[in-house]
Amino acid sequence: MTDTLRLHYAPDNASLIIRLALEELGLPYETVLVDRSKNAQRSDNYRALNPAGKIPVLETPDGAIFETGAILLWLGDRHQKLLPPPESEQRGDFLKWMFYASNTVHANLRMTFYPEQYVAADHRTALRVGARQNLISSLDMLERLANEGHPWFAGPQVSVLDLYVVAMLRWMALYPANDTDWFDLKRWPHLLHLTECCEARESASALCRAEGMAPKPFSKPAPPNPPEGSAI
Numbered sequence: 001m002t003d004t005l006r007l008h009y010a011p012d013n014a015s016l017i018i019r020l021a022l023e024e025l026g027l028p029y030e031t032v033l034v035d036r037s038k039n040a041q042r043s044d045n046y047r048a049l050n051p052a053g054k055i056p057v058l059e060t061p062d063g064a065i066f067e068t069g070a071i072l073l074w075l076g077d078r079h080q081k082l083l084p085p086p087e088s089e090q091r092g093d094f095l096k097w098m099f100y101a102s103n104t105v106h107a108n109l110r111m112t113f114y115p116e117q118y119v120a121a122d123h124r125t126a127l128r129v130g131a132r133q134n135l136i137s138s139l140d141m142l143e144r145l146a147n148e149g150h151p152w153f154a155g156p157q158v159s160v161l162d163l164y165v166v167a168m169l170r171w172m173a174l175y176p177a178n179d180t181d182w183f184d185l186k187r188w189p190h191l192l193h194l195t196e197c198c199e200a201r202e203s204a205s206a207l208c209r210a211e212g213m214a215p216k217p218f219s220k221p222a223p224p225n226p227p228e229g230s231a232i
Helices: 015-025 068-079 091-113 121-146 160-174 189-199 202-211
Strands: 005-009 029-033 057-060 063-066
Touching (some): 015 160, 015 202, 063 068, 068 091, 091 121, 091 160, 160 189, 189 202
Antiparallel strands (some): 005 057
């Protein structure tokens, strides 16, 4: 355990969502690069923190936490910001969509990035096609949700769900390189507006500085030029 929050990250990986949350909360934290070019996420030292060998990990006074959604919930609950508190009548609605983002949207997105981790070579194209159809359905649902006036999504105050969704919208526009024609954010105007609101915040500016991202990292993303490490 550590008294200091320590984020194990790689540029333009899911750790960026945690960085945004830490910045929004105004918390001091350290970063430790997980060098994906050397498969550092599969090293024994890293797996001692996250046996699944995935990024991110946040070391906390309560121990090392992995899984993006779990880290976001821990941060939000610990500091009573960026999400409805446990006693709120809005908590259930928030949680179901938070888990939907993590368990369904993010999972389908990973299938489009790493089909070789899920199926044999002969089935990879079909998996990508199916996953992208699922993503379009999910984006349609999130577009409707963003127009319903919930305070915990696309509302006047930023939430961890906002941060999670805009990061995934960035990745849909960028990855895999030269294979993103299926995605056009203008099809979902409320989600486009959400990206513009989030990237206007100081947390996004801090992200861009730290991970070598161009302005408008969510609404008009470009591949990063990180000062250290590799996004792939």
